[in-house]
Amino acid sequence: MSFIRKRHAGEQDFELNLASIIDCFTVLITYLLVSASFISLGALDVSVASSVPSNEAPPPTPPVDVTVLIGRSGKYTVKLTGPKNESVSLPSKEGQPDLTALTDYIGNLKTQWSLEAITLAADDGVEYHEVVKTVEVMRKLVTAVTFGDRP
Amino acid sequence: MKRRRRFGKRTPQKMDMALQITSMADIFTIILVFLLKSASTGVSTITPGSSVSLPGANFSDELSESLKLEISPESILLDDKPVATLENYRLDKADLERDGTVRPLNLALINQRQKKTNSPDEHSHLMLLADRRAPYAIVKTVMDSAANQGFSDLKLVVVEDP
Numbered sequence: 001m002s003f004i005r006k007r008h009a010g011e012q013d014f015e016l017n018l019a020s021i022i023d024c025f026t027v028l029i030t031y032l033l034v035s036a037s038f039i040s041l042g043a044l045d046v047s048v049a050s051s052v053p054s055n056e057a058p059p060p061t062p063p064v065d066v067t068v069l070i071g072r073s074g075k076y077t078v079k080l081t082g083p084k085n086e087s088v089s090l091p092s093k094e095g096q097p098d099l100t101a102l103t104d105y106i107g108n109l110k111t112q113w114s115l116e117a118i119t120l121a122a123d124d125g126v127e128y129h130e131v132v133k134t135v136e137v138m139r140k141l142v143t144a145v146t147f148g149d150r151p
Numbered sequence: 152m153k154r155r156r157r158f159g160k161r162t163p164q165k166m167d168m169a170l171q172i173t174s175m176a177d178i179f180t181i182i183l184v185f186l187l188k189s190a191s192t193g194v195s196t197i198t199p200g201s202s203v204s205l206p207g208a209n210f211s212d213e214l215s216e217s218l219k220l221e222i223s224p225e226s227i228l229l230d231d232k233p234v235a236t237l238e239n240y241r242l243d244k245a246d247l248e249r250d251g252t253v254r255p256l257n258l259a260l261i262n263q264r265q266k267k268t269n270s271p272d273e274h275s276h277l278m279l280l281a282d283r284r285a286p287y288a289i290v291k292t293v294m295d296s297a298a299n300q301g302f303s304d305l306k307l308v309v310v311e312d313p
Contacts, residue, residue: 018172018175018176019172021176022172022175022179025176025180025183028183029182032183032186032190033186036186036190039310040310040311041310041311042208042309042310043211043212043213043214043278043306043307043308043309044208044210044212044307044309045304046305047303047305048294048295048298048303048305049298049303050295050298050299050303070287122287122291123287124288125286125287125288126286126287127285127287128206128282128283128284128285128286128287129207129284131287131290132206132208132283132309133206135307136208136209136210136211136309140210147291
């Protein structure tokens, strides 16, 4: 039994010239690698208190108004107004804002008051990344975070 | 002459060599398909400026493409076009309105608002890309300008921490 095919008359051996295809692929891959972004971006939804009415549905009216103020030294001040009036200071931990204490405190308020919205304010010199970290913590707990004026 | 002859004798036998590039073409095809797919799924046009280092976050909402507002140490940009100049995050007093908002940004946002009125399908969301070191004062000023022009719903763009 032989596996060697007999060449028919007129049949020719041909080979696809891949060199030019490789050239095109190299150029395309280089372009895509250069233009590719290797960081994954996300977003945190917030709103800003404004006198102009928004097209979106207004945030739920909270049973108690909670305002979180970020101090320049990393200290949080949580102010409650409405049925309960209270002001609680959460000191910084090793010079950094104590996010764990804030999470625990807001978590307790959420359980107690079915909290769904929080107002956030900060001192002028507070860096943006600290504000974002605070927004992130609060967005995990409540659905609406609004930037407002300092109380 | 003798030396040349000696070297001439050492010439190796000529062989027909062909690089096997079929497998290379296969690999390149796979890489190309992967890169094309990842390029088509991402929100490709959101690229912060070179002087902007975005803050990181573990939790984030969905990022949809909308009007882009960027705060870098040197300028405020709306859709990659500079609208106001900053000096180390500080605005020129001449650019400030009486209510503390940024005049050139207000004008640019009014223009954008008018464009959006012509195409009502677009969302009135605004993506805010601010440098992680930007002080809250400038961020709040820019946010107030946006809110006064009807862009009160913002998306703070962050780098997702792994």
